[in-house]
Amino acid sequence: MQELIKADIILIGAGIMSATLGVLLKELEPSLSITIFEKLDAVSLESSDAWNNAGTGHSAFCELNYTPEKEDSTIDISKAIKIAIAFEQSKEFWSYLIENKKIDQPESFIQRIPHMSFVWGEAPVDFLKRRHAILVDHILFADLRYSDQDAQLNQWMPLVMQGRAHNGIMAATRMDIGTDVNFGNITRSLFKYLSGQPNVKLYTQHDVEDLYKNDDNKWTIKVKNEATAEKLWAESSFVFIGAGGGTLSLLEKTKLPEADGYGGFPISGQWLICNNDILIHKHWAKVYGKAAIGAPPMSVPHLDTRFINGQRALLFGPFAGFSTKFLKYGSYWDLPGSIELDNIIPMMSAGIKNIALTKYLVHQLSLNHEDKMNYLRDYLPLARSEEWRLGIAGQRVQVIKKDDKEGGVLEFGTELVCSQDGSLAALLGASPGASTAVSIMIDLLTKGFGSGILSNTWPEKIRAFSPAFDADFGHNKTKVDESRKRTSRVLIL
Secondary structure, eight states, X not given: OOOEEEEEEEEESOSHHHHHHHHHHHHHOTTOOEEEEOSSSSSSOSTTSGGGSOOBOOOSSSOGGGSOBOTTSOBOOHHHHHHHHHHHHHHHHHHHHHHTTSSOOGGGTEEEOOEEEEEESHHHHHHHHHHHHHHTTSGGGXXXXXXXXXXXXXXXXXXXXXTOOTTSOEEEEEETTOEEEOHHHHHHHHHHHHHTSTTEEEESSEEEEEEEEOTXXXXXXXXXXXXXXXXXXXXXXXXEEOOGGGHHHHHHHTXXXXXXXXXXXXXXXXXXXXXXXXXXXXXXXXXXXXXXXXXXXXXXXXXXEEXXXXXXXXXXXXXXXXXXXXXXXXXXXXXHHHOOTTTHHHHHHHHHHTHHHHHHHHHHHTOOHHHHHHHHTTTOTXXXXXXXXXXXXXXXXXXXXXXXXXXXXXXXXXXEEEOTTSSEEEEEEOTTGGGGHHHHHHHHHHHHOTTOOSOTTHHHHHHHHOGGGSTTGGGOHHHHHHHHHHHHHHTTO
């Protein structure tokens, strides 16, 4: 055996999830040694990169798919509340790091942008009005505003209303404390801090090829140096697989029973990107609409003000595509290579049950530039084709799970898979993902650390970060107000 790297913690993948977990662990237990392996030549080049995700600080202010309407016509807001709390926790943790001079320049990764939902037609407007009525009664959404009046809509989103016929039924909601987040920049800031800590080593251009458990219950990791083709080995008591679309294939290699039955369905994305600076500076909001029937949540149409590479931008989309790659820089063999005996039935079953998704993807793949522009004109009636270009977004792998009753189900959220002994955890899935990274990683600490790596005082340390980590936070107006006031000050919002 060649070089052996030993570490208390091994993180696979250098995106927002591994960065968040690594920093959390060093804050809770500074003596821990951490090694990170990243296949590409820099951190945050896949899903965390600003061009590869929506950049929305997901708070459920404007995302209608987080408040589904049930068969009895009631609206379920439980997921919206959970996501809203989770994003407040992310803001609190970032604020803690800034106050303690561990990261800086919040303006480089977060900006205050109003979050809006915009719909038209009798049934969608009725849904939005009822959604507003139930959300506004909750303290997390108390400042959510609703209007179906042209004058107010013109004030909120003048570019969207320009050239629009005013004889139709339309409405919008608006939350002024929404945010745009450059997850690429916050990831780079976290890794910059983490890499400077004692006993932390980041290896880029190092591809994890295999991992298996030893007789002493430690994990051995086989790694290839992509630059030199040399092999090295690593050993650890705890492994986190946060490799985005690459997680599934690595999870399958573990041979853990908890990994049985998982499959993945890749969906790629595209944006229309505005080239006209005048238009870019006329719009100041994230305007979300309703998803098409059969569309995955990542394809909910939205017209977004963004800040990328220090520049203000205007994007519309995403438009869905299909590739057998699980990563933007992955292999076309990713999907066929992920099919195994234990997941082929769940994957086939999920496919049969999601014919609407298949039809939606086929339709999306058939769209040319002008077809995409016609979708944009639902939001910008005067949009001109020459002022918009197509940009490629990231790859997402939707989780397929084994289900005893249905054979297999397609999940549209994130899925945390933990070994029974707490020695390995893996994150599958997509939205709301990055926005709720802190909440997900704290959940991992609860589920995945049965090996005693952390002292039993870590929950108290977590609560010391901020009020948002208290159990009653979502039901305590004073704590919510204090938290938002503090994070707005520290994050310069």
